Amino acid sequence: MTEITYLDAIREALTEEMERDPNVFCLGEDVGVFGGAFKVTEGLQARFGVNRVIDTPISEIAIIGAAAGAAHMGMRPVAEMQFADFIACGYDLLTNYVATSRYRTGLACPMVVRGPSGGYVRGGPFHSQNPEAAFIHTPGLKIVCPSTAEDAKGLLKSAIRDDDCVLYFEHKYLYRRIKGVMPAGDHLTPIGKARTARAGTDVSIITYGATVWRALEAADELAKANVSVEVIDLRTLSPLDDEAINATVKKTNRVVIVHEDTRTGGIAGEITARINEQCWEWLDAPVLRVTAHDVPLPNAPSLEDFVLPQTADIVAAAQRLLTY
Amino acid sequence: MTEITYLDAIREALTEEMERDPNVFCLGEDVGVFGGAFKVTEGLQARFGVNRVIDTPISEIAIIGAAAGAAHMGMRPVAEMQFADFIACGYDLLTNYVATSRYRTGLACPMVVRGPSGGYVRGGPFHSQNPEAAFIHTPGLKIVCPSTAEDAKGLLKSAIRDDDCVLYFEHKYLYRRIKGVMPAGDHLTPIGKARTARAGTDVSIITYGATVWRALEAADELAKANVSVEVIDLRTLSPLDDEAINATVKKTNRVVIVHEDTRTGGIAGEITARINEQCWEWLDAPVLRVTAHDVPLPNAPSLEDFVLPQTADIVAAAQRLLTY
């Protein structure tokens, strides 16, 4: 079995779904002839034609709005944000129109909005964002964040088939750094189900996206001191997999939530509140957060490294939990 | 001393600040001749002229962008969103430009974006929103939510004088229902400081905005059963007053966080996480949340009442805490 990169896995998902369903089409800036800023859609226009891989003007409002309109008519659009940061320009369309359409009027919006998110790549404040927090807050939107190549493929295929709008935040740090062997057949990763990236008994690390790999590094580190760490990869941020969260809390009784996003208002707060509500009695220590600092993400390597969560931070948090 | 409404208090703050500082000016849709959809700016254009109360096109991006540009040049713009819901259209400008400007380039954005937020008024999904969650998540923005007429005035005056952008979410349910006597002199409510709306010893209710009044009703109710409730009115959501939050937790050891906003991704999660981190040992029970349900806010009275948090819900949550 040959390994392919996380990036190729995304393209494979797009290719398979476009083969399977003629209603699936891609649209976005430079996705066609050029194959996208990161070459995710490379070759797709040559294969499927200009009507299935559409180069758009620089218009995030229109890209999202047009995807919604086409979705109403039974198409399955996959809209690309050149960088996930620019989804901010379509915030009104997504939160006010797309998220509410089924609820208000019964009109479905089966569409995917995907784009490269995340830092650790010296991208500076506008090419490194983790835009999930604002959308987790929006009923009507789903959000997935794959951390493995397998999930990059499986979640995108599920997202395309979902009957509602799924925001698919792929992590640009993982594009070419992570590889995997794709499961045979029609590989669908279910939306709403977390994954145990590593089983353990002493401390749980709940995370998603690029920091799954830092959590695994931290787990390796901690294993040297005989600390058994469980790493939960959320995969889907909306809806959250409460079952998986509760199970790991009840197993280890100690939790660190890790995210690359800034701390205040990030999803760790939500997860902490759910743990409080659902299994407070099982906690032997407070839930700790390891996250970015609350600043726009700066560009210089020294600054970015300081702001973003690092493996040592996760180790420190786990160690602190063990003092309780 | 004469009482004035919450709405008049906002106008009084604007008037005083415009008198005090020629750099202060208002801009927004229909704020001039018409005095705004809710008449908050009524009479201001007649008094200060068309250059200080500017009717704009329907352009939230431009209103926020223009406020930022004018703020760079030393002006103190107060931009109105006709309904806070439409701030969604300016999300990119606020989060990417305004919030990062000082941090990145040293350019100050001393500006206020204000607008009527909140429900309980049968406004339906687009005229009832509580947009704070997405912005609490944005370093560089401040957020205030007055619940009293006194704070409506005092926080707006402080917001106008703040050297950074302050989002001022006034609650339309309170506009004409709440009155207060304005403190004499230059009445400034400090940004970043919560208020004890009612002191108590058994349970703390942490809230802000319109639900402060529901929390107080719940406290009255609970007092009948000899439960002593402390109500903390946050007033400022960003930056949060950790000191006040910690103090009430340490006092009562039982906390309900109440907000009108939908639950998932709302600020209650953030506060729960902070309490976990800062004073977990002091908790005798899990932190509970009373919030809207996770749906777009529907229009029919029966539906709106069901979705939004009500006084009885707060009472139920407090009672549950007492069973621990």
Place this chain on the structure above:
Amino acid sequence: MAATGVAAKLPHAKKLELYYWMKLTRTLEERLVNLHRQNKLVGGLFRSLGQEADAVGSAFAIQPTDVLSSLTRNLGSLLIKGATPVEVIRQHMATADSPTRGRDLGLHFADIDRGFIGHISPLGDMVAVMAGVTLSFKLRGEARVGLVYLGDGATSTGAFHEGINFAAVQRCPLVVIVENNGYAYSTPIAKQSAATQFSDKAAGYGVAGDRADGNDVLAVYDVTKRAVDRARSGEGVTLIELVTYRRRGHAEHDNQSYVPDGEVERWATENDPIDRYVRVLIDREKVERAEIDAIDARALAEVDAATDAALASPQPAGADALSDVYANPSRVAAHWYRNK
């Protein structure tokens, strides 16, 4: 009032139909005003008084398989597309059996099968959405057309700009109608745009531009039909400005204090679209007054029946609010304290 071009060729029955839709619109809105005064509606009431020709003449120019997205003042367009008076009243009363089951307001409702998508509040957004609806027509090679309405004020939004530009570049079969009714809430057009006329915006998007008297139902039909034909034959987007006037306030609560004295009255007496069209029917089409009275009676009877049905409709049960945020899961759980 010129019945030139295609409008001139409309069969007599169709010309009477135009009158019927305008009259039904006005009668239904007047009923809504009554219900509003009786506190039977939930939320504000937005009228299209004096703009009925603009809504009706334009929607009359598309086919049943075409799709339109209506705005605040396009009740007439929705009626033509098959929305019924009882749906409209129920929607304003937020009843359990209203098109949105009490969830959204006024004309914010949709039915793809009948070919209409009501707007949402954030102005301009529907232009972007309709770019996508019509993109799907193009991608599938369907000979269908889309029609989207926006106000003079909404032309200032980024969503309008991005939406029409996208549709223009993609040559989507979309007709964009700017209803210039003089005001956006209290804001006169001079404070909305420095352009001489809204149809001047067409060139900037490389699309056809046109302009017509929005209170002349035949002229509206005519200008829209031409644009629809162009769209259907693959010639892309047209931006049409219809010049009309908003005779009521933004909503019923608005006292129009900002309107110059006499302006409303002048439009009411000199330029009411229904009065004007009655004169055309009588003078030029030789329609009998009795025939017109019969249509009026029919419209009234329909509105009466709809009112009765709507008044008998139930309010939604609170917990109904929890369904259909997603297809799956199809229901949100109620908070624990509501299940006690």
Place this chain on the structure above:
Amino acid sequence: MAATGVAAKLPHAKKLELYYWMKLTRTLEERLVNLHRQNKLVGGLFRSLGQEADAVGSAFAIQPTDVLSSLTRNLGSLLIKGATPVEVIRQHMATADSPTRGRDLGLHFADIDRGFIGHISPLGDMVAVMAGVTLSFKLRGEARVGLVYLGDGATSTGAFHEGINFAAVQRCPLVVIVENNGYAYSTPIAKQSAATQFSDKAAGYGVAGDRADGNDVLAVYDVTKRAVDRARSGEGVTLIELVTYRRRGHAEHDNQSYVPDGEVERWATENDPIDRYVRVLIDREKVERAEIDAIDARALAEVDAATDAALASPQPAGADALSDVYANPSRVAAHWYRNK
């Protein structure tokens, strides 16, 4: 190359200055390319090769007290407004003493005192911001003017639309320059807009529209100066399209696979703005080759000195990242695990 209008009246020394700025731009960018290849820069490198006349000719037409907002390909404009080569190199190296202290990239930096505000990444936003900068000039009665640049691609953004419309209605003293360089990343202008030319957008906003050869520095100066004079005298906004060509990829990593064969070479050999201007200086202004060589040497010496200074600059300390999110509090606390 016509030196008509105001450009014709430029004193000889000023004409040489125009050359200096273009040459300095190119020399500095070439240095950045070297540093980039040596892995000394942080992030991508965006060139203005072949567009130097557009940036320089336009910025040369405003006063020191005027404010401009530059875009990706306006290094020349920033230099004219007083940004120094060492600042530019430090900014690209993200050093501690760079204008943004290592926080932001490339030309994203600002100094209100010198009158420039670098852009942010989301395209079009600066048009809205500059509407506000110039609104403040109008409100205060200052005889100052603003200049904002955007690419052909950025004209498709809602922010551009709302910003220019706002400025137009308010008659702000703003000049909006659309740099039509043929592409937005890989997207050719035909997929960006269906308009024949970008200056066609002016009418839709009710503003003056103009268009010039962006590779003719005198023509650029001329068209901008006219617009600036209009703005300063209270006549409001002008939208100018400068036609130029992006000879490098979007950024240095882009191999321009989407560009038709020979297109870049044709622009390089037939329409390089510096070569063209050298011919004007020699043929018409009777400048000696030695004088031009001296300017070249001066530019190179400045860039050399700047390089030396920048290479000696320190990287920021990590914890510096925590200051100045707000004026008050002026510093964010480090997470506890970093203070161990």
